[in-house]
Amino acid sequence: MSNVLFDVPGPKARLRYRSYAVIGTLVVVAFVAYIGWRFYDSGQFTARKWEWLQYAQVQRDLGNAVLSTLEAFAAAAVLALVFGAVFAAGRLSDHVWIRRIAGFVVEFFRAIPALILMFLFYFGLPTAGVPTTPFLGVVLGLTLYNGSVLAEVFRAGIQSLPKGQSEAAYALGMRKTQVMFLVLLPQAIRAMLPTIISQLVVLLKDTALGFIITYQELLYYARYIGSQGSFGRPIVPSTIVATAIYVVMCLLLTALATFLERRNRRNKKVVTTGPVVTEDLAAAPA
DSSP states (O other): OOOOSSBBOOHHHHHHHHHHHHHHHHHHHHHHHHHHHHHHHHTTTSHHEEEGGGGGGHHHHHHHHHHHHHHHHHHHHHHHHHHHHHHHHHOOOOSHHHHHHHHHHHHHOOOHHHHHHIIIIIIHHHTTOOEEEEEEEHHHHHHHHHHHHHHHHHHHHHHHHHHHHHOOOOOOHHOHHIIIIIIIIIHHHTEEEEEEEEHHHEEEEEEGGGGGGGGOSSSHHHHHHOOOOGTTTHHHHHHHHHHHHHHHHHHHHHHHHHHHHHHHHHHHHHHSSSOOOOOOGGGGOO
């Protein structure tokens, strides 16, 4: 049996693929073990390098740094989703000039790295007489970059929907804006939910770029603790702790996406398997 894109592997091919997987796993495990051994050999796992975690003030400051990271992520995520929805609708507009403007904005900000956008807002706006803060620079930079990517995701999701969805809405007398934001976009978001969550995970990790413009988020605090001579300059331990926290936050976000996707599939199953009334009302007794 074959598929459209590839032939189903036979016994020898499956054995070869499994061998590659085992070899690749062993290589990765050996590399991680070597790095861990080098850290151990250089004294990175000694008690003095980790005693900073025992101080209540350090724990509070670390919690505040995590909250700062989540605040920037939440603000940028909401604004990026709104930006993406608006400009996706603009790229699908019936008016040529709206499509061109929306396309230019999306392609322009998608081509600029998020860090450069942060620099422009944090260092550029004060030169024009506009006051700004590190938080504002991080949020605006992440919003424009990730919002441009999400605009393309939304556009692809809308274009993947059956045309009957919009035709039925127009038949009910709905306007173009109503069709887009009440009918098409909600379905596109459900259809593209895994891709949207993946981009939000990227956005969450990109908040770490804020430490370069002195935004006091998680990586900024980890770097600060790692430079303290009173704790033996635990740059590696503080980085490991920050990495673990980032991994946990990303896994929780991914778990939320998986839950929403399963719930969406379950709701669809309930709707499609529910009772269907096919009685001809015209034949019903008066």
